[in-house]
Amino acid sequence: MHLRPVGATALLVEVAGPAQALALATWARAARVEAVEVVPAAESVLFDGVPDVEALGALLRGWTPTSETPVGELVEVPVTYDGADLAFVADAWGTDVAGLVARHTGLEFVSAFCGFAPGFAYLDGLPAELAVPRLDSPRPRVPAGSVGLAGRWCGTYPTASPGGWRLLGRTDAPLWDPSRDRPALLAPGTRVRFVAA
């Protein structure tokens, strides 16, 4: 764990990976640290809007680094597996489409952090041997609800946007709805399973 001050009111904490970042962010929220924003990312947690950076630093030093994933709520996401890159990914996994669906629905993911767009969750849990490269050039428009893979991440597009992820299919699940108390369905810490629709 390495602490980098970000001006007088924020602190960037570098950690070993997404699981550790999520563990630290969850711990910090439970400890009600004084910060307006607690933003986990792939290898860091940003604490912003911090009235006393030194006190926060001292508190965080008391945290024992762990990659143990906190047990969050389990959400099932129904997927219609008809994505444009289904054949490519099946080939990369050395299987056919039915085999791909069986493997993808057999995994349990955890939302490590959100970024890129509101409610766009980076889902951790793809074994290293199933990692797939991004598209060489992103598609100008990926439809809302698309479910895709990039590297070791699985992700779902809450809104239509450009995107370079390998698309497996799409979901009707309400990934982002600002009228709800919990606008992001897959907020950090949420466990996720995909089911064939």
Add this chain to the structure above:
Amino acid sequence: MSLHVLATGPLVTVQDRGRLGLAHLGVPRAGALDVPAAELANRLVGNAADAAVLEVLLGGLSLRADAGCWVAVTGAPVPLDIAGSARAHARAHARAEWLATGETLTLGTPTSGLRSYVAVSGGVDVPPVLGSRSTDTLAWVGPPRVESGTVLPVGRPRGAPRPLDTPRAPRRGALRVTAGPRADWFDDDALDRLCATPYVVSADSDRIGLRLDGPALPRRRTDEPVSEGMVLGAVQVPPSGVPVVFLADHPPTGGYPVLALVDEADLWQCAQLRPGEDLRFTRRRGSPAATP
């Protein structure tokens, strides 16, 4: 009561102090870019500091009140016109003015600066989205942009207008910077180089970031950091080496290293700098950020 929008310029949005606490869900903070101007407008009409105002880019807004109300226009100075059935005359910038029932307020083109703020007594009372009435232009969280035909509900006035306000003028000048969290990814003299020569505001600047043309800032490390949380005022340096200052609608996470941080008290100037204008940075004197 309501304000009926008859015309707009390039962009009019509703803004308050922003949508805080949701960066971890990928939601930008949004909020007025020129905070002192928005606060002054609210004070002039007797509103609380968190009342929603209209942020008007390059003038062109025209609106009609269906009941009398106090209005104030601040920020980029614009010719103001209040027109009714019987009278039509220019009104003052940065002063509370009475807009009578049926009268129309029209903002001309700013003589300098970019963004003007219109406050109305009672505040713009569109339904809040996730706790704020601000429109974020990165992901379009919040109320829709204001267009010709938009009807804006107005809240009940809470305080008396203050027709005269003599605020301490915000300090104008070079943007004060301190070292950012990834300053060590750059050459040792990168911060000095940032402050040594003026940069020119680029035409693709917006509420997300002030994009600059000028000397590139060479990096010591050529790999990209993995995406990490970003703060308001971060001076991010993409591979081109030419910096971007992150403003209110900045993405909550970003993948380019942050060389410097602009003092929050100076950020209002980024709201008013026009493309082609010069911008200077200067190292902030005084105590460096404490190392925890």
